[in-house]
Amino acid sequence: MDDLDGGPKRGAPWKRMSKEELENQYSPSRWVVRLGAEEALRTYSQIGNEATKRAQATGRNLLDVPYGDGEGEKLDIYFPEAVSEALPFLMFFHGGYWQSGSKDSSAFMVSPLTAQGVAVVIVAYDIAPKGTLDQMVDQVTQSIVFVQKQYPGNQGIYLCGHSAGAHLAAMMLLANWTEHGVTPNLKGFFLVSGIYDLEPVMHTSENASLLTTLEVAQRNSPQWHLQTAPTQPVDPACRILVTVGQHDSPEFHRQSRELYQTLRRGGWKASFEELHDVDHFEILWNLTQKDYVLTQIILKTIFQES
Ligand SMILES: N[C@@H](CC(=O)c1ccccc1NC=O)C(=O)O
Numbered sequence: 235m236d237d238l239d240g241g242p243k244r245g246a247p248w249k250r251m252s253k254e255e256l257e258n259q260y261s262p263s264r265w266v267v268r269l270g271a272e273e274a275l276r277t278y279s280q281i282g283n284e285a286t287k288r289a290q291a292t293g294r295n296l297l298d299v300p301y302g303d304g305e306g307e308k309l310d311i312y313f314p315e316a317v318s319e320a321l322p323f324l325m326f327f328h329g330g331y332w333q334s335g336s337k338d339s340s341a342f343m344v345s346p347l348t349a350q351g352v353a354v355v356i357v358a359y360d361i362a363p364k365g366t367l368d369q370m371v372d373q374v375t376q377s378i379v380f381v382q383k384q385y386p387g388n389q390g391i392y393l394c395g396h397s398a399g400a401h402l403a404a405m406m407l408l409a410n411w412t413e414h415g416v417t418p419n420l421k422g423f424f425l426v427s428g429i430y431d432l433e434p435v436m437h438t439s440e441n442a443s444l445l446t447t448l449e450v451a452q453r454n455s456p457q458w459h460l461q462t463a464p465t466q467p468v469d470p471a472c473r474i475l476v477t478v479g480q481h482d483s484p485e486f487h488r489q490s491r492e493l494y495q496t497l498r499r500g501g502w503k504a505s506f507e508e509l510h511d512v513d514h515f516e517i518l519w520n521l522t523q524k525d526y527v528l529t530q531i532i533l534k535t536i537f538q539e540s
Pocket residue numbers: 260261262263264275278329330331332335396397398399440
């Protein structure tokens with residue numbers, strides 16, 4: 235193995251793990267408690283597909299809107315029933331280890347959020363092998379710039395990402411918006427069961443082809459950047475919720491807790507929630523329900539009730 239004991243992260247627990255243990259820690263489906271691994275992944279897709287079909291059936295949407303010139307640079311916008319000039323927008327970035335998943339099966343939170351007056355945008359990006367991590371980060375940036383330009387009167391843009399999508403959303407904490415000609419009205423981040431330090435993931439079989447060098451991993455690690463050179467929120471009121479499922483693996487817990495601590499140290503308005511009795515997939519698919527604790531936290535944050 236490489237020199238896993240050197241460098242600034244001496245003492246990181248993953249460096250003492252065997253290859254098998256690391257593989258296990260970074261395989262979310264192996265940690266589900268109510269279903270088998272395959273069944274959990276199937277259920278996740280099925281709930282996502284059904285939620286997307288239901289959301290599309292309302293007709294209050296704009297589908298396959300291009301936010302860039304690339305074939306894959308499309309997003310879907312779902313509007314609330316009550317039409318308003320000044321809507322809050324929640325943009326969602328799906329997970330799937332940067333190599334699976336799509337916007338067409340990820341409209342989990344559309345129904346409970348649009349019912350309360352939030353416009354929901356589900357963003358597609360070029361997953362691997364077509365896209366590299368740098369390209370995905372760039373596409374996510376472009377999608378946010380697009381929404382801000384299309385809806386300059388928005389009541390706030392909130393970014394929500396799950397797993398690899400939480401990584402992409404967290405990369406936006408580092409964005410240099412002046413390069414893009416517009417500063418989005420970012421009011422909050424909901425980072426759900428994400429990965430923020432990609433270095434341990436380099437050593438797992440699923441992701442080795444995406445994370446070819448330490449340089450690529452560090453460049454795409456919000457944890458590494460924020461630890462090295464903290465950034466400041468454009469809007470000091472911008473909230474960040476870092477959340478992880480009780481049944482997520484210890485490494486997923488550590489990644490979330492460390493990002494949260496780093497953000498707090500850097501002066502961000504961050505909070506941390508371990509969500510009771512949910513695994514890596516339930517934490518997201520429960521967002522189809524209006525009474526789910528995370529749905530309620532998102533709504534309270536958007537409507538400033540907490
Ligand atoms: N092969 C992976 C799949 C996975 O990690 C995943 C699947 C769907 C949505 C998010 C996922 N994880 C991170 O992006 C697993 O062990 O579950």
